[in-house]
Every structure is written in C-alpha cells, then in structure tokens.
Amino acid sequence: MKVLLIGVGGVGEAIASIADKRDFLELMVLADYNLDRAKEVQAKLGNPEKYPVEQVDARDGKQIQQLVKKYGADIVVNGCEPAFNESIFDAAYEAGCNYMDMAMTLSHPHPEAPYEKSHIKLGDYQFDRAQKWEEKGLLALVGSGVEPGMADVFARYAHDHLFDEIDEIGIRDGNNLQVEGYTVPFGFSIWTTIEECLNPPVIWERDKGWYTTEPFSGEEVFDLPEVGPVEMVNVEHEEVLLVPRYLDKGLKRVTFKFGLGRDFITMLKNLQELGLASTEKVKVNGVEVSPRDVVAATAPNPAYIGPKMTGKTVAGTWVTGRKDGLDREIYLYQVADNQECMKIYGSQAVVAQTAFPPVLMMELVAKGQWKATGVQGPEFFPPEPFMELMAAYDFPYGLQERDSAYKAATKS
Numbered sequence: 001m002k003v004l005l006i007g008v009g010g011v012g013e014a015i016a017s018i019a020d021k022r023d024f025l026e027l028m029v030l031a032d033y034n035l036d037r038a039k040e041v042q043a044k045l046g047n048p049e050k051y052p053v054e055q056v057d058a059r060d061g062k063q064i065q066q067l068v069k070k071y072g073a074d075i076v077v078n079g080c081e082p083a084f085n086e087s088i089f090d091a092a093y094e095a096g097c098n099y100m101d102m103a104m105t106l107s108h109p110h111p112e113a114p115y116e117k118s119h120i121k122l123g124d125y126q127f128d129r130a131q132k133w134e135e136k137g138l139l140a141l142v143g144s145g146v147e148p149g150m151a152d153v154f155a156r157y158a159h160d161h162l163f164d165e166i167d168e169i170g171i172r173d174g175n176n177l178q179v180e181g182y183t184v185p186f187g188f189s190i191w192t193t194i195e196e197c198l199n200p201p202v203i204w205e206r207d208k209g210w211y212t213t214e215p216f217s218g219e220e221v222f223d224l225p226e227v228g229p230v231e232m233v234n235v236e237h238e239e240v241l242l243v244p245r246y247l248d249k250g251l252k253r254v255t256f257k258f259g260l261g262r263d264f265i266t267m268l269k270n271l272q273e274l275g276l277a278s279t280e281k282v283k284v285n286g287v288e289v290s291p292r293d294v295v296a297a298t299a300p301n302p303a304y305i306g307p308k309m310t311g312k313t314v315a316g317t318w319v320t321g322r323k324d325g326l327d328r329e330i331y332l333y334q335v336a337d338n339q340e341c342m343k344i345y346g347s348q349a350v351v352a353q354t355a356f357p358p359v360l361m362m363e364l365v366a367k368g369q370w371k372a373t374g375v376q377g378p379e380f381f382p383p384e385p386f387m388e389l390m391a392a393y394d395f396p397y398g399l400q401e402r403d404s405a406y407k408a409a410t411k412s
Contacts, residue, residue, distance in 0.1 A: 001025060001366040004067055004097075006058055006088055007079030008032040009189070010303030011102065011145075013041045014347035014355030015079060018393065020045055022359065024366040029071050031056040044346070058084040064091035073097055075365070077358060081191045082106050083279070086125055089140065093129070098138055098365070100358055102145030103192060104238050107199060110212070114200050118210040121202065122241050126375050134374035141361060141370075143377050146315050146334070147171055147256075148238035149357040150378075150386075154317035154332035154397070155239070157383035159247045162330055166249045166321035171239045172222045172331070174230035174259025175313035177338065177349065179305050184267045190296040194277050197260065197268050201234035204244045204254040216265050218257065224314040225400055226335050230259035238377075246379035249321070271295065306348030309338045313349045328406035334390070334397050344394055356393045360386060 001024050005012055008030045019025045031054040032038040038053040045051050052071070056063050058080050064087075068076065076092040078085060078101035085105045092099035104123035111119070126142055133140050143149055151171045159166065179185045186193055200212035218234040237256035244254055260268075271277045276295050281288040316333025334353065341352035361378070364370040369385045378386075390397050401407045 001362060002027040002029075002072055002074045003077055003362065004029045004031060004064075004071060004073040004075070005077045005079055006031045006056060006064065007081075007084075008034075008038045008041050009079065010301070010347065010351040011189070011355050012079035013044070013303065014345060014351045015077065015359055016041060016045060016051060017345045017347060018352070018356050018359045019362070020047075020050075022363055024363045025050075027052075027071060029054055029067060029073065031067060033057055059087050061087055061091035061094060064088060065095040068092070068095035068097045075100055075362065077362070078102070081189060082195070083191070089126060092140070093133060093136070093138065096136065096138065099140040100144050100362065101142055102149060102354065102358055104142045104148070104241070106195070107202075107236065109200055115212055115214050118202055118212055121210060122236070122238050127245075130375035137373050139365070139372050140375045141365070141372075141378070142375060143238045143242055144358040144361050145354045146357050147173055148242055148377070149361070150334060151239055151315060151317045152242055152378040153357075153381075153383045153386045155243050155247060155319070156379045156381075157387060158317065158319040158330060158332060159249055160383065163249060163319065163321040163323055163328060164325075166247070166251045166319060168253040168255065168318075168320050169239075169243050169247070169251065170253075170255040170257065170318045171237065171316070172224070172232060172257055172318050173313075173315045174222065174224050174227060174232060175311060175350075176227045176230075177309055177311035177313055179300075180308040180310075182300060182305070182308075184261070184264045185300050185305055186302050189302065190299050191292060194268065194271065194292055194295070196236045197258075197265075198272055198277055199236040201236045201256070202240050203234070204240050206252050210241070216260070218255070220257065222257070222259070222318070224259075224316075225331070225333055225398060226312055227314050231262070232257035232259045233265070235260070242377035242379055246377065302348070302351060306338065306342050306346075309348050311349075312337050313353060315353060323406050326406040326409055327404045329402040329404045331400040331402060332397060333400065334395055336395065340394070353395065356395050357386075360389055360393055363389070
C-alpha cells in the first residue's frame with residue numbers, strides 16, 4: 001500500500017513508526033506544512049526512499065491532489081487537526097483516492113439551544129457525501145483512531161458476540177498519567193482537546209435521537225482496569241454519532257465520558273473565560289492570530305513529553321444489556337503503558353494508542369479483509385480481524401466481565 005500521510009505531528013510520527021514494522025506498507029509520504037518536522041521524522045525512520053517528505057498546505061486541495069498523483073497513493077491518511085478535514089476529505093475524493101481520518105468533520109452548536117439540541121453534528125459533512133463516494137467506488141474510513149476507532153470495533157464485537165439485547169454502549173476513557181514538571185499538560189492534540197471538551201457533549205437515546213448537554217456534565221466514577229477509579233464527564237465525541245448508525249439489538253443509549261481530572265477541567269474553563277479557546281482571529285500588534293493557535297503553539301507539545309511521562313492510559317467500551325435472558329455488563333478495553341510505548345515505538349502512550357488502530361485498519365484494507373465503498377465508520381466492518389491482530393501490534397485487548405446475573409450464572 002502507498003500512503004499519503006498529511007500531518008506529521010505526534011500521532012503522524014507514531015503512525016509512521018508503527019507502520020514501518022508491518023509488511024503491507026510499500027511507501028508512506030510524510031507531508032506537512034512544517035517541512036523541517038517531516039524531515040525530523042524521516043531521519044528517525046532512517047529510510048528516505050520509503051518515507052519521502054513533502055511540504056503541503058492542508059487547505060489547498062490541488063496540492064493534495066498533485067501529491068496523490070505524483071506518488072500513486074492508494075489512500076490519503078489525515079493526521080491533521082479536524083479543522084482541515086473538509087479540504088483533505090474533498091481533495092482525496094477529487095483525486096480518486098481512498099481516505100482515512102481519526103476525527104470526523106467538526107460540529108456546529110445549535111444557534112438557540114446549544115446545550116439541548118444538536119445542530120450540525122460531527123461527521124455530518126462526510127456522511128452527507130457518502131453516496132458520491134460510493135458511486136465513485138471509493139472508501140472514506142472515518143473515525144479510525146483509538147476513540148473513535150478501536151472503541152467502535154469493540155462496540156461491534158460486543159453487539160455481534162456478547163449480547164442478545166443492548167441497553168447502553170458507553171465509551172469510557174481515563175488514565176493515571178503524570179508528566180514531570182507539569183500540572184495539567186495536554187496528552188493529545190491541543191487544538192482537538194480544547195474543541196471536543198468545550199463543545200456541547202452529544203448523547204443519543206432511542207426515543208430522543210441526538211441531543212446535547214452542558215460541557216463536563218454527567219459526572220460519574222468509573223473503575224478502570226490497571227488504573228482504578230476515575231472521575232469522568234461527558235465530552236463531545238464521534239462514537240455517539242457512529243454507533244447508532246450501525247448497531248441496534250434494542251440499543252437505548254450511547255454516551256462518551258472521559259476522565260479529564262478537576263485541574264484540567266479548571267484550566268479549560270479558564271481558557272474559555274479568557275477567550276483563549278476561540279478560533280476567531282484577533283489583531284495583536286497589527287497581526288491577526290487565533291487565540292487557540294497561540295495556546296497550541298505555546299503549551300508543551302504532546303509529541304515531545306513522552307520521556308517525562310509515567311503511567312497508563314485505558315480506552316474502552318462499556319456495554320450493558322442481556323445475554324441468554326440474564327443481565328450482563330462488560331468492559332472491552334486496551335491499556336497502554338507509557339514506558340512500553342516509548343521503548344517499542346518512541347512515542348508517548350496517548351499518541352501511540354491513537355496511532356496503532358489506523359495502521360491496523362490500513363493493513364486490513366490493504367489485504368482485502370476490510371472491503372467497502374462510501375463513507376463508513378469502523379462499525380461497518382467485521383471486528384474479528386482487527387481484534388485478532390491487536391496483540392501483534394503490541395496493543396492487546398482485555399475483556400472485563402463486570403458483576404451481573406450473567407457473570408454469576410456462568411461462574412457456577
């Protein structure tokens with residue numbers, strides 16, 4: 001497979017490093033607006049013929065199309081902030097090339113009731129164009145990271161194999177990560193973290209459809225394997241938009257909650273109060289800048305904090321319902337240890353855990369185990385090939401059977 005990777009930040013670097021160990025990859029073009037950054041990653045990989053570098057403006061569709069043609073790319077992998085999704089998505093379509101991203105096109109809050117009603121939802125732009133992609137025989141695999149991505153594969157697996165009826169599918173993510181010298185560092189894309197945490201979280205219920213609520217609402221304590229109890233809150237995320245499109249079995253509710261921590265929530269609220277979370281440009285000494293871009297440029301870069309980080313991060317899918325007439329509750333999850341991720345891939349745990357699913361999915365597509373056209377989320381595909389390969393990628397999954405009538409009956 002020949003890959004055009006647009007965006008070589010922390011996750012982009014991890015994608016290249018992980019893919020380098022797999023036999024399906026023939027070529028990966030490292031394309032970034034910052035050419036020096038692309039060259040830095042190329043030097044780490046040590047194979048310039050397999051990893052050529054290019055400078056690209058992700059807003060310029062013609063540049064992207066030219067690179068697809070120049071290298072004969074089979075797929076465009078979007079490693080940029082989701083603000084660039086529409087231009088990259090459209091450019092891949094115009095170039096006649098398959099597409100993959102880890103975060104779908106952005107939402108826009110309801111103008112009158114932002115904390116009650118959904119409006120333009122995550123991924124609406126892409127799913128509105130699904131028929132055109134299908135007619136052209138192309139695949140756009142959206143939401144292919146760890147969350148969304150792996151978590152959606154887990155949801156499909158639970159749906160197909162572990163339940164006869166489903167009440168709720170909830171993504172639950174948290175960690176005990178600490179970074180020496182920093183109280184509240186960003187472990188992932190700064191721009192994206194601010195976006196998804198301060199936007200109105202979206203919830204799906206069978207009787208109500210998609211609706212929104214206040215940021216940081218729905219606080220609960222969730223016990224994570226190898227980490228322990230973590231306080232979690234509602235956060236806007238793609239799984240809530242993807243799961244109900246594909247899965248049923250009586251599904252009543254879909255949620256996403258993340259363990260941000262009180263200090264991190266306070267920091268985000270302060271950014272918003274000061275106007276520093278805004279993407280609208282303001283003039284500073286005659287120069288127009290986006291406050292959020294300034295925060296992203298000045299905060300510690302998640303791509304470089306790995307050596308100072310310790311702990312584990314847990315991503316997974318919690319499902320409740322019934323099996324064989326008995327109540328059942330499970331948690332399918334993946335634990336990434338920072339020291340192991342740094343040792344094996346040279347990337348910190350959060351970005352490495354985010355990067356392995358798109359590489360694994362690329363391999364499944366390249367080998368014909370996942371086949372589709374149109375715009376599809378991971379739930380569309382059979383989950384077994386993905387889960388069978390996770391251990392080979394050094395990211396094995398776990399299945400926790402939580403206390404329930406089903407657990408008690410199967411124990412006896």
